[in-house]
Amino acid sequence: MSHHSPNDLNAFWMPFTANRQFKKQPRMFVAADGMYYTTNDNRKILDGTAGLWCCNAGHKRPKIVEAVQKQVAELDYAPAFQMGHPKAFELANRLIDIAPDHMEHVFYTNSGSESVETALKIALAYHRARGDAGRTRLIGRERGYHGVNFGGISVGGIVNNRKFFGSLLTGVDHLPHTHLPDRNAFTRGQPEHGAYLADDLERIVSLHGAETIAAVIVEPMAGSTGVLLPPKGYLERLREICTRHGILLIFDEVITGFGRLGAGFGADYFGVKPDLMTTAKGLTNGVVPMGAVFATAEIHDAFMTGLENAIELFHGYTYSGNPIAAAAGLATLDTYRDERLFERAADLASYWEDMLHGLKGLPHVIDVRNLGLIGAIELEPIAGKPTERAFNAFLKSYDKGLLIRTTGDIIALSPPLIIEKHEIDRIGETLSEVLGQIE
Ligand SMILES: Cc1ncc(COP(=O)(O)O)c(CNc2cccc(C(=O)O)c2)c1O
Secondary structure (H helix, E strand, O other): OOOOOOOOOOOOOOOOOOHHHHHHOOOOEEEEEEOEEEEOOOOEEEEOOHHHHOOOOOEOOHHHHHHHHHHHOOOOOOOOOOOOOHHHHHHHHHHHHHOOOOEEEEEEEOOHHHHHHHHHHHHHHHHHHOOOOOOOEEEEEOOOOOOOOHHHHHHOOOHHHOOOOOOOOOOEEEEOOOOOHHHHOOOOOOOOOOHHHHHHHHHHHHHHOHHHEEEEEEOOOEOOOOOEOOOOOHHHHHHHHHHHHOOEEEEEOOOOOOOOOOOOOHHHHHOOOOOEEEEOHHHHOOOOOOEEEEEEHHHHHHHOOOOOOOOOOOOOOOOOOOHHHHHHHHHHHHHHHHOOHHHHHHHHHHHHHHHHHOOOOOOOEEEEEEEOOEEEEEEOOEOOEOOHHHHHHHHHHHHOOEEOEEEOOEEEEOOOOOOOHHHHHHHHHHHHHHHHHOO
């Protein structure tokens, strides 16, 4: 058996990564604190993306560090099925306290992808429990991202996440995405124009019959595809059409949840009540993998019938609600509350917006989109080399000490909610330099 040296890069098959490019020019973080990562060559990098949209409270936050250290030394793991541990229940109560008021139950998962699978299965099983077994169709949206499991890529609308994975993706329709560059480019916040796009749901309903449709799943604001905003009135229309036809509305809040928009959840920010909400990321500040599906009493109680000793929902994970994730979640919610980070994000949103829209007119910038503490700068692709320009901006920004995300030719930004104004300025200055230097 051959022995590999610890820093041999070959064995690790990296996710959503240009593996060959990375392994030629590795980019390694070895520490993190507050707003900054430290690289293995001891450079400080400003975290413009809160890790992967998940470290909403920033890094190395004392309450979270302490809670995880203490928990792992006390109750490291408890069986998730037919057994419990107090923190899972305590966290569920805390989550329901900050969730939109019609949400009354939480089902734990370990990621956003698992939250999506869980929500889709609950939606299908809910209709069956009510005698509506014919409601099996699911409706997603073009350019939607709902993780990488088979349910998520079926309802998802990002072609590269689907086309390599075969034929299981059936029984699903897609609404049109909400990007109208001709009308809405450089809009500050939510566009006025485009609510009518929700009416396509009526077309899908009349095509299949409402009695065949279980749920619609959308991100209140589409993140991974490059930050597409819901036009004013759009989500309200989706809600109204779903209600009228007995179709469940699922908000995928993996990115928009836990303060990202300056409110607890997208549902709060937009004032629209979904029937199910999927979350992960900010739930534990990215420190321990955990997701949670929020459900109304109406949905939960539809399962609570029949023999009391019988399992009501045949679904769950070994790590559902595990003690260390629950401890991290509780300390994370404490940190959000004690530092008023959701309100802080709302207070900073206009300063953030001004920085972003100040980039208009820089080379290659064809659109700027923003909401809360999320931003996107869309670049003109290099002819024949899609994604190249944005990827070069990512590499150049990293060299200049700023971490950004790119998807396609779009730069996406989602800093921790603890960001200071001078750090917002620094993001703008760095991106101005980068966009002036790349081809
Ligand atoms: C709306 C939504 N739903 C589900 C997932 C899947 O979550 P997990 O990865 O934990 O299984 C996500 C995740 N979104 C995500 C993850 C990683 C990177 C980026 C990016 O846009 O750069 C976005 C998401 O944004």
